[in-house]
Amino acid sequence: MEKSKIETYLGFCVRAGKIVFGVDRIEKLKKGVFLLLADGSVGKNSFKPTLLAKERLGCPLVTTDAGVLGETLHRPAVKVAAITDDHLASAILSVVDSEPQFKLYSGGYKETYGKKV
Numbered sequence: 573m574e575k576s577k578i579e580t581y582l583g584f585c586v587r588a589g590k591i592v593f594g595v596d597r598i599e600k601l602k603k604g605v606f607l608l609l610a611d612g613s614v615g616k617n618s619f620k621p622t623l624l625a626k627e628r629l630g631c632p633l634v635t636t637d638a639g640v641l642g643e644t645l646h647r648p649a650v651k652v653a654a655i656t657d658d659h660l661a662s663a664i665l666s667v668v669d670s671e672p673q674f675k676l677y678s679g680g681y682k683e684t685y686g687k688k689v
Contacts, residue, residue: 590657606661611641633677
């Protein structure tokens with residue numbers, strides 16, 4: 573099976589050490605985050621701090637279908653990640669529209685919960 577561009581870019585991030593896994597570690601970051609990624613299966617108690625980090629750090633948030641983020645990173649337990657490289661983040665954002673399982677979060681209602689977060 574051929575890798576998608578986003579999977580390739582995320583692989584570069586992992587090998588270069590330019591990715592942070594988990595809500596707890598992301599909350600501790602003060603600056604230097606250029607993109608947040610959240611899996612569709614992330615719990616409400618993890619999604620709210622992710623939204624707060626998005627606002628605090630001023631970076632975009634990309635959501636995925638349930639289970640896609642962990643599968644793409646080859647780490648099934650990962651539900652939230654942050655990209656700390658400007659060029660890799662902009663490369664991922666440039667191809668988000670071409671990947672149907674990745675969506676740029678624009679706020680409002682979270683489809684998986686059916687209510688405002």
